[in-house]
Amino acid sequence: MEKAISKKVYVWQMPVRLYHWVNALVVVTLAVTGYLIGKPPALTSGSEASFGYWFGTVRFVHFVAAFVFFFNFLFRIYWGFVGNKHADWKNFIPYKKEQWKEIFQVLKIDILQVSNVKLKSVGHNSMAGFTYFLTFLAFLFQSITGFGMYSAMSDAFLPNLFSWIVPLMGGDFAVRQWHHVMMWFFVIFAIIHVYLVFYHDYVEGRGTISSMAGGWKFIEKE
Amino acid sequence: MEQKPLTIYENMQLRGYSRRDFLKFASWLAAFIGIEASGVGNIVRAMENKPRLPVVWFHFQECTCCSESFIRSSHPIVSDIILDKISLDYTETLQAAAGKQAEEALNETMKKYRGEYLMLVEGSIPTDDDGIYCCIGGRSALDIVKEAASGAKAIVAWGSCASNGCIQSSKPNPTGATPIHKIISGVPIINVPGCPPIGEVMAGTIVHLLAFDRIPQLDGLGRPKAFYSRRVHDTCYRRPNYDAGLFVESFDDENAKRGYCLYKMGCRGPVTYNSCGVIKWNNGVSYPIQSGHGCIGCSEANFWDNGPFYQHLASFPGFGIETTADTIGVVVGAATVAGIAAHAVSTNIKKCKMINQAINDTNSSTEKEEVKK
Ligand code: HEM
Ligand code: SF4
Numbered sequence: 157m158e159k160a161i162s163k164k165v166y167v168w169q170m171p172v173r174l175y176h177w178v179n180a181l182v183v184v185t186l187a188v189t190g191y192l193i194g195k196p197p198a199l200t201s202g203s204e205a206s207f208g209y210w211f212g213t214v215r216f217v218h219f220v221a222a223f224v225f226f227f228n229f230l231f232r233i234y235w236g237f238v239g240n241k242h243a244d245w246k247n248f249i250p251y252k253k254e255q256w257k258e259i260f261q262v263l264k265i266d267i268l269q270v271s272n273v274k275l276k277s278v279g280h281n282s283m284a285g286f287t288y289f290l291t292f293l294a295f296l297f298q299s300i301t302g303f304g305m306y307s308a309m310s311d312a313f314l315p316n317l318f319s320w321i322v323p324l325m326g327g328d329f330a331v332r333q334w335h336h337v338m339m340w341f342f343v344i345f346a347i348i349h350v351y352l353v354f355y356h357d358y359v360e361g362r363g364t365i366s367s368m369a370g371g372w373k374f375i376e377k378e
Numbered sequence: 379m380e381q382k383p384l385t386i387y388e389n390m391q392l393r394g395y396s397r398r399d400f401l402k403f404a405s406w407l408a409a410f411i412g413i414e415a416s417g418v419g420n421i422v423r424a425m426e427n428k429p430r431l432p433v434v435w436f437h438f439q440e441c442t443c444c445s446e447s448f449i450r451s452s453h454p455i456v457s458d459i460i461l462d463k464i465s466l467d468y469t470e471t472l473q474a475a476a477g478k479q480a481e482e483a484l485n486e487t488m489k490k491y492r493g494e495y496l497m498l499v500e501g502s503i504p505t506d507d508d509g510i511y512c513c514i515g516g517r518s519a520l521d522i523v524k525e526a527a528s529g530a531k532a533i534v535a536w537g538s539c540a541s542n543g544c545i546q547s548s549k550p551n552p553t554g555a556t557p558i559h560k561i562i563s564g565v566p567i568i569n570v571p572g573c574p575p576i577g578e579v580m581a582g583t584i585v586h587l588l589a590f591d592r593i594p595q596l597d598g599l600g601r602p603k604a605f606y607s608r609r610v611h612d613t614c615y616r617r618p619n620y621d622a623g624l625f626v627e628s629f630d631d632e633n634a635k636r637g638y639c640l641y642k643m644g645c646r647g648p649v650t651y652n653s654c655g656v657i658k659w660n661n662g663v664s665y666p667i668q669s670g671h672g673c674i675g676c677s678e679a680n681f682w683d684n685g686p687f688y689q690h691l692a693s694f695p696g697f698g699i700e701t702t703a704d705t706i707g708v709v710v711g712a713a714t715v716a717g718i719a720a721h722a723v724s725t726n727i728k729k730c731k732m733i734n735q736a737i738n739d740t741n742s743s744t745e746k747e748e749v750k751k
Contacts, residue, residue, distance in 0.1 A: 191704075194690065194691065194704070195690070195704065196623055196625060196641070196642065198625065198627050199623055202632070203622070203624065204622075205618035205619045205621070205622040205624055206618065206622075207622070208621075208622035208623060208624065209621055209622055210622065210623045211620060211621055211622065211623030212621035212622070212623075214623075269721075269724060269725055269728050308609055308612075308651075309612070319598065320598070322598070323598045323599050326679045326680055327649065327678045327679045327680065328609075328648070328649035328650070328651075328678070329646065329649040329675060329678060329680070329681070329684045329692070330680070330684075331649075332648075332649055332691075333684075333691055333692055333703070336691060336703055336704075337703040337707075339707070340703065340704075340706070340707035340710065340711070343707065343711055344707075344710060344711060344714050347711065347714050347715060347718065348714060348718070351718045351721075351722070355721070355722075355725060358725065358729070359725065359729070
């Protein structure tokens with residue numbers, strides 16, 4: 157076992173961290189409220205409609221969270237162009253040979269559980285970056301289908317930018333169905349994501365978990 | 379002998395309708411088309427002055443429920459005048475002529491009024507195997523539609539068959555049934571979906587064309603906005619129950635009796651664009667939701683394939699009838715958690731070994747150092 161002496165690096169800037177936690181909060185909110193919208197429990201029975209509005213409230217929360225989610229997402233894209241090198245959009249798309257090399261290294265660490273390689277990247281490793289790219293595509297899909305559905309009940313400008321998805325997918329039913337299916341992507345993603353963060357922190361000892369709070373990681377001195 | 383064709387009003391007079399009947403009819407129509415009261419005059423003037431618009435009405439892969447709905451449209455003048463007397467030059471189900479005579483009538487209209495006649499189509503068009511699955515007078519529906527469309531001023535696709543394929547085009551679509559707008563281009567097409575469409579909606583669409591000589595405002599799917607811009611859900615009288623989270627849990631429960639929302643019984647109101655909640659059916663008597671059954675979304679494309687009707691989400695193809703996305707999601711989620719658990723255990727075993735080894739290493743090196751001393 158090599159004896160590593162750590163060096164502190166500032167990786168996640170404040171806006172990135174803020175984005176991350178806002179996103180975590182609203183995605184959980186969206187998944188929970190979305191699930192309730194798809195499968196409302198039989199909460200109140202024997203009551204009159206004029207006494208309650210809980211389902212309307214659940215939908216309202218979904219929509220508010222949706223708007224926050226959408227603008228937060230746009231903000232992150234913007235930050236991918238103006239933020240530091242760890243936040244740069246280029247980290248998310250494996251277009252260089254090195255990135256593919258690192259993807260295989262990460263797979264080795266994660267699946268074969270050999271951790272003798274030290275990853276070159278300090279921010280997202282290439283595998284994580286690529287996964288987040290897929291996640292961004294899922295964000296985009298949820299936003300388009302969500303606002304597409306929303307446009308039926310709104311004359312506002314923003315939702316109606318997405319109304320084209322409804323005829324494209326063959327009707328609201330299909331849009332709703334796929335919007336619902338995609339929720340599961342987020343659930344599965346969240347499970348794996350949280351686990352892998354702990355795992356990498358555990359085997360690499362670089363402070364992956366706390367980095368999203370304070371921004372600093374600890375890497376080995378050469 | 380060429381004589382000036384009669385106007386709608388003149389035809390009505392011949393049928394014995396009074397001026398009063400005529401004006402009432404005009405305001406009834408205005409209400410349905412959704413124009414304000416001041417627009418009634420335009421309709422009156424149009425019907426007084428415009429000569430009849432020649433109309434041909436085709437029947438292909440269909441069940442004639444659209445025609446049935448149309449002739450039951452609540453105003454007698456609609457069926458009496460528009461359909462029976464004034465305009466219809468060709469329609470297989472209602473015309474007196476048959477065989478050769480009927481085909482001649484059609485040909486004559488198409489020749490004489492080229493570019494002027496209105497073409498109404500009920501039914502989808504089979505396109506597989508050269509369209510042999512629907513032939514009339516020895517010609518395929520595909521041929522007939524293409525020829526007729528080339529001289530039509532506008533096409534109205536009646537019902538879900540003609541506007542989105544309906545049951546004939548549901549999986550596996552053995553005849554290659556295709557809606558009109560996927561076959562014809564270059565002619566304005568108005569889709570009036572529904573299985574069947576509401577009679578008043580059909581009448582409203584036709585009269586708009588007859589009276590204004592203009593295509594009504596259409597939405598992204600080619601449907602008249604006046605009738606299809608809102609979802610059944612948006613005009614549903616059970617909507618307060620939806621917002622309050624009061625749902626029917628099974629068709630024979632107390633909640634069903636109370637008239638709670640049918641969302642959990644698979645109601646397609648939230649994803650269906652139609653006027654059922656407003657115009658209703660059978661002269662405004664009722665509509666499915668009012669009768670205690672969820673909307674099945676009959677005016678939406680693929681509604682047969684989006685089943686089962688009594689489930690909120692469709693089943694997943696290849697996973698059995700009752701499997702929705704949630705069931706699959708739960709299984710995948712559980713598998714993920716199990717995988718992670720296994721992974722975590724093996725990580726720990728490895729890590730323990732590593733730690734032990736590291737401790738041993740340091741121990742042995744200190745021992746060595748001690749020995750050196
Ligand atoms: C992480 C992102 C999101 C998730 C996981 C999510 C999840 C869901 C789920 C599961 C449903 C229920 C579908 C059903 O079975 O009926 C739903 C409904 C809906 N979502 Fe989302 N959603 C997300 C983002 C959005 C966004 C960005 C919008 C944009 C406005 C949106 C708008 C809607 C709308 C309009 C409905 C239909 C609600 C109704 O009409 O009652 N969603 N969502
Ligand atoms: S019964 Fe159907 S259309 Fe009516 S409020 Fe409930 S879900 Fe909407």
